[in-house]
Amino acid sequence: MTTLQTRPAVPATIRPRIVARTGLYALLAANAAVVAWFFVQAGFASNALIVLGRLCGLYGALLMAFQLLLVARLPWLDRRIGMDRLTSWHRWTGFGVLWTLLTHAVFITFGYAQASSMGPVNQLVNLAETTEGVLRAVVALSLIVVIGAVSARWARRRLAYETWHFIHLYTYVAVVLAFTHQVAAGTTFTSSSTAKTYWYTVWGVALGAVLLGRLVLPLWRNLRHQLRVEAVVPESDDVVSVYVTGRDLDRLPARAGQFFLWRFLTRDRWWQANPFSLSAAPDGRTLRLTVKAVGAGSAGLRHLAPGTRVFAEGPYGAFTTLHRTRPDAVLIAGGVGVTPIRALLEDLAGHAVVIYRVAADRDAVLHDELRDLALAKGAELHLVTGPVVPDRLAPGELARMVPDIADRDVFLCGPPGMMTAVLRSLGDLDVPGRQVHFERFSLAG
Structure with a gap:
């Protein structure tokens, strides 16, 4: 291996x-x-x-x-x-x-x-x-x-x-x-x-x-790095990954788990700024974001042409390994919230358990990458599927998958309802608040 x-x-x-x-x-x-x-x-x-x-x-x-x-x-x-x-x-x-x-x-x-x-x-x-x-x-x-x-x-x-x-x-x-x-x-x-x-x-x-x-x-930063779309790769029928390249990206202070406000400078999109997380740890050559089509704006990313100029504000966010408190970690993702989790897994040291919650197998975006990355890093990967009710991330289920969860850092990203339920479960399991890391996209004027 x-x-x-x-x-x-x-x-x-x-x-x-x-x-x-x-x-x-x-x-x-x-x-x-x-x-x-x-x-x-x-x-x-x-x-x-x-x-x-x-x-x-x-x-x-x-x-x-x-x-x-x-x-x-x-x-x-x-x-x-x-x-x-x-x-x-x-x-x-x-x-x-x-x-x-x-x-x-x-x-x-x-x-x-x-x-x-x-x-x-x-x-x-x-x-x-x-x-x-x-x-x-x-x-x-x-x-x-x-x-x-x-x-x-x-x-x-x-x-x-x-x-x-x-x-x-x-x-x-x-x-x-x-x-x-x-x-x-x-x-x-x-x-x-x-x-x-x-x-x-x-x-x-x-x-x-x-x-x-x-x-x-x-x-x-944008004048220095001259960002452009390098490639657009479909991940599924409604999910695409956009690869962005530029100059001196090794000097861009971006970390796994962070996000940018992205503007793709086409005639019909230049005025829209959308917060999308990095779905791979920055490697100094490219930045990758993976987006699910939930509206006309995100659906239109599939049609971006290579070479399109990009204006990105950021990186933003505290959802990074900077806040580690314990040697080992649990990464819990829901739906397309897997994007920063996948990037964090690439960057994390120590033993990790990844729990990926989706409604059905076909919704597991980037699952193959997660599986390969978990195998390479010696991490555990649990794909949890099924309807929202019953709650498959209830305290008993989390304790079964991660018996020592109270001794680990927990990184959480997903839909608001899922995050609220998981935070409640973590409280029931007596996971200290200082070990729980999550972030919600929230922009001020």
């Missing part, structure tokens, strides 16, 4: 995700303390409502800058935390921005109304007409309210991603308007040059991170 030479398994002693998460929390806490200090140094206003309103406005601005950092797609953070988790934090931070800025607007309006004996509505109109930057703040808050409304779960389920994304882009308009309001009317800007420098730095870093991660880095 032929065996592949693999690196010795070296589980992480310090979890990269914890390091990155702790760093983000510490960064936010330190800046919150600095904001409070500058606020106190600026002095207090005539009544409590105005004081609280100004403080809420400052923390709303800080959260807005932090929200930009979370969605900047910076490689160091993305590889350690994952785009799905960063996007989730971005979403909840966004609701924090919405409520702190609404509170800011209400407290400021009622505070000044109390001091002037005007009604709240008249006071707001008066502020907008007489105070520089307030009208821009009203427009910014209105945009944030609309964006918050369409980001609620009930609205997201009813909106096409493209529609939601287009509306979400107005966040950047709101950011610029809010910043100019802060420059014009913020007490910390007018009372302290040090505080002014601090806020310019905060906004410069946040906007610079977005510019770097979302524009500069993707453009630079």
Whole structure:
């Protein structure tokens, strides 16, 4: 039997995700303390409502800058935390921005109304007409309210991603308007040059991170690597593999388990960016993605011509061996979720058990490759077929196939329903959460 030479398994002693998460929390806490200090140094206003309103406005601005950092797609953070988790934090931070800025607007309006004996509505109109930057703040808050409304779960389920994304882009308009309001009317800007420098730095870093991660880095990588379609290979009636080649791919920092946002630059596809995982470990010469036709866009990949230019953003994702904690692993795949699992098997050291869940044998994409790779690496492969009910990945079945599953890392990828069921089974089997690795495709605007 032929065996592949693999690196010795070296589980992480310090979890990269914890390091990155702790760093983000510490960064936010330190800046919150600095904001409070500058606020106190600026002095207090005539009544409590105005004081609280100004403080809420400052923390709303800080959260807005932090929200930009979370969605900047910076490689160091993305590889350690994952785009799905960063996007989730971005979403909840966004609701924090919405409520702190609404509170800011209400407290400021009622505070000044109390001091002037005007009604709240008249006071707001008066502020907008007489105070520089307030009208821009009203427009910014209105945009944030609309964006918050369409980001609620009930609205997201009813909106096409493209529609939601287009509306979400107005966040950047709101950011610029809010910043100019802060420059014009913020007490910390007018009372302290040090505080002014601090806020310019905060906004410069946040906007610079977005510019770097979302524009500069993707453009630079694509200009450097000059990606093109090398071949399109049918794997079944509704699944194809696309091989992409380019220059200096050995210098592209892609790892097995990661994904790219792929744009195939044809006349009818250049504007579509789709997240597809690598289905083979990067070898420095080609990148491979394997896609199941679930719509017109993915079905059209079968007709790509060799030589088609490709614009790829990434690599993204924390679903890699960087997060290993144990010498041995279990890889659980469902349907076309086998693509990153197949790539991970190629990259993993130590003993591995692969469990591939499909409805029928004919749905087992890349099964022959998995079988050959498992044989070469001395891994176990279980093909589990049958209907969803009864659950064939229930705790008892998993324990039967992998008796020592609680002592292994578990990498999981598949349809949402299957992943939820498997995560529940892993909990019933007392598999520690730090040993369970999964990632859901989740994109923010």
